[in-house]
Amino acid sequence: MPLTTRIEAAITAAIRQGQGGIAPAKLAAALHYATTPGGARIRPTICTSVALACGDDRPALTDAAATALELIHCASLVHDDLPCFDDAEIRRGKPSVHRAYSEPLAVLAGDSLIVMAFDTLARAAPQDAMRAVELIRILAARTGMPHGICAGQGWESEPKIDLSAYHRAKTGALFIAATQMGAVAAGQDAEPWEELGARIGEAFQVADDLRDALLDEDALGKPAGQDGLHGRPNAVAQLGVDGAVKRLTDILGGAIASIPSCPGEAALAAMVRQYAERLTPLTQTARAR
Amino acid sequence: MPLTTRIEAAITAAIRQGQGGIAPAKLAAALHYATTPGGARIRPTICTSVALACGDDRPALTDAAATALELIHCASLVHDDLPCFDDAEIRRGKPSVHRAYSEPLAVLAGDSLIVMAFDTLARAAPQDAMRAVELIRILAARTGMPHGICAGQGWESEPKIDLSAYHRAKTGALFIAATQMGAVAAGQDAEPWEELGARIGEAFQVADDLRDALLDEDALGKPAGQDGLHGRPNAVAQLGVDGAVKRLTDILGGAIASIPSCPGEAALAAMVRQYAERLTPLTQTARAR
Numbered sequence: 226m227p228l229t230t231r232i233e234a235a236i237t238a239a240i241r242q243g244q245g246g247i248a249p250a251k252l253a254a255a256l257h258y259a260t261t262p263g264g265a266r267i268r269p270t271i272c273t274s275v276a277l278a279c280g281d282d283r284p285a286l287t288d289a290a291a292t293a294l295e296l297i298h299c300a301s302l303v304h305d306d307l308p309c310f311d312d313a314e315i316r317r318g319k320p321s322v323h324r325a326y327s328e329p330l331a332v333l334a335g336d337s338l339i340v341m342a343f344d345t346l347a348r349a350a351p352q353d354a355m356r357a358v359e360l361i362r363i364l365a366a367r368t369g370m371p372h373g374i375c376a377g378q379g380w381e382s383e384p385k386i387d388l389s390a391y392h393r394a395k396t397g398a399l400f401i402a403a404t405q406m407g408a409v410a411a412g413q414d415a416e417p418w419e420e421l422g423a424r425i426g427e428a429f430q431v432a433d434d435l436r437d438a439l440l441d442e443d444a445l446g447k448p449a450g451q452d453g454l455h456g457r458p459n460a461v462a463q464l465g466v467d468g469a470v471k472r473l474t475d476i477l478g479g480a481i482a483s484i485p486s487c488p489g490e491a492a493l494a495a496m497v498r499q500y501a502e503r504l505t506p507l508t509q510t511a512r513a514r
Numbered sequence: 515m516p517l518t519t520r521i522e523a524a525i526t527a528a529i530r531q532g533q534g535g536i537a538p539a540k541l542a543a544a545l546h547y548a549t550t551p552g553g554a555r556i557r558p559t560i561c562t563s564v565a566l567a568c569g570d571d572r573p574a575l576t577d578a579a580a581t582a583l584e585l586i587h588c589a590s591l592v593h594d595d596l597p598c599f600d601d602a603e604i605r606r607g608k609p610s611v612h613r614a615y616s617e618p619l620a621v622l623a624g625d626s627l628i629v630m631a632f633d634t635l636a637r638a639a640p641q642d643a644m645r646a647v648e649l650i651r652i653l654a655a656r657t658g659m660p661h662g663i664c665a666g667q668g669w670e671s672e673p674k675i676d677l678s679a680y681h682r683a684k685t686g687a688l689f690i691a692a693t694q695m696g697a698v699a700a701g702q703d704a705e706p707w708e709e710l711g712a713r714i715g716e717a718f719q720v721a722d723d724l725r726d727a728l729l730d731e732d733a734l735g736k737p738a739g740q741d742g743l744h745g746r747p748n749a750v751a752q753l754g755v756d757g758a759v760k761r762l763t764d765i766l767g768g769a770i771a772s773i774p775s776c777p778g779e780a781a782l783a784a785m786v787r788q789y790a791e792r793l794t795p796l797t798q799t800a801r802a803r
Binding site for chain 2: 243244245246247248249250251252253256300304307309310326327328329330332333335336337339340341343344347348350354355357358361362365366368369370371372373375376378379380381382383387390
């Protein structure tokens with residue numbers, strides 16, 4: 226089964242589980258709306274790729290980990306789009322959840338997706354309870370306070386931002402969770418996989434900053450120039466476009482070098498290289514200016 | 515150790531864990547603010563009482579279960595108070611979280627508390643991984659979609675409400691979680707404990723409806739008459755004050771009768787009776803009118 230098919234099937238199953246039985250219909254629909262169409266599913270793809278590189282001996286745990294990561298990511302998008310944060314009208318090329326459904330339903334959809342993420346991991350526990358518990362611990366640490374994506378968003382309410390803590394929590398956290406959860410789902414230690422996740426997260430942040438600076442709303446599928454508008458730190462503002470492109474290349478090289486020794490090491494390096502190539506058009510756009 | 519001391523200590527430890535290290539200071543403070551002062555801590559008290567009645571052989575799991583329940587309850591209060599829901603200015607006699615901190619920090623505090631609840635249960639897993647996973651499953655089912663408190667709140671966005679599903683999800687869910695999690699933390703089956711939780715939840719709902727109808731804002735510590743204002747179903751509106759008082763007495767009798775056979779059955783019945791007596795002044799207020 227191709228990776229994308231496997232990942233979509235797992236996410237769809239989790240959403241159906243959350244919609245099932247006698248339930249409020251609009252909120253049930255909002256759960257599906259908030260998680261489709263899926264975009265690149267980058268975090269689950271990284272997670273599943275790492276698990277495969279480590280042998281993927283408990284595929285149900287891998288699928289649960291990949292799904293849980295995406296559910297948390299989607300929940301964060303729904304809540305970040307709320308009027309009190311970015312007040313985003315569009316997301317992934319369609320109206321944001323609070324625009325399509327209502328603000329109360331957007332708050333509840335985000336809450337429900339967070340809960341569903343942990344439920345999905347707990348449901349996979351019969352395969353290996355200790356691994357499931359470690360997956361839950363990693364996901365919680367990278368989602369909540371003091372070091373997860375909630376903390377990252379929380380830094381934006383501070384008069385003085387610890388930039389390193391901010392970036393690591395806001396963007397890095399779920400990428401670190403992705404590599405570590407892939408490894409743990411396949412029975413490996415989490416710790417050696419932190420650096421790969423952190424570096425992919427950094428690369429993603431710089432690429433996002435470049436996109437935000439260089440592309441318009443149509444190409445982005447969301448409003449452009451949001452960082453400048455909201456006074457958020459941004460690699461292009463700090464380093465200029467050329468500096469940011471160089472930083473991106475360096476980080477991806479470091480990511481490949483950091484891959485721990487494992488049966489699928491070469492395939493994993495190829496995946497990161499492919500990921501780097503997908504960022505190339507962006508680099509060329511930058512160079513053409 | 516008195517029950518309240520034990521419960522407060524466990525909740526305080528979880529909040530400190532969530533605040534620790536380099537973290538955004540306002541969000542860290544909001545986590546403490548949202549969970550103190552604690553009110554009656556009814557859900558953790560029921561959970562711990564059931565665990566004690568069943569032998570409480572893994573006290574760290576019991577404490578984690580009690581804490582997780584209260585964190586979810588507090589998260590739901592923070593989000594329910596948001597401008598897009600009740601727009602509540604006060605809660606537990608002080609400004610609501612979004613009034614005291616900001617709307618973004620209230621959304622994030624609620625999200626962080628939900629995550630912290632599952633993290634707290636996962637942290638207690640070394641005592642017994644299988645029990646911890648079952649506790650996580652129960653809490654998730656009673657918190658998210660399709661049958662948890664998120665679903666309960668979601669019903670309020672529907673043009674036609676399934677009243678039975680609404681009440682069971684909105685108020686009943688966390689009481690059912692409380693009795694079942696207490697039992698599971700102490701190594702018992704969850705299923706026989708559902709009815710006790712459901713009945714306590716029903717009693718709580720009717721008592722809350724009576725309070726909402728009979729007391730003013732000062733006595734409630736939150737705005738009065740909110741159900742009528744928001745068009746929510748209400749036992750007093752359906753049955754009248756006398757009818758609601760009779761219903762309350764019947765439900766509590768049924769709750770005591772439903773307690774499963776366990777070593778601490780008598781003590782548990784005494785707790786429910788004590789809980790009923792705490793509702794007596796309310797009944798007398800109603801009768802005096």
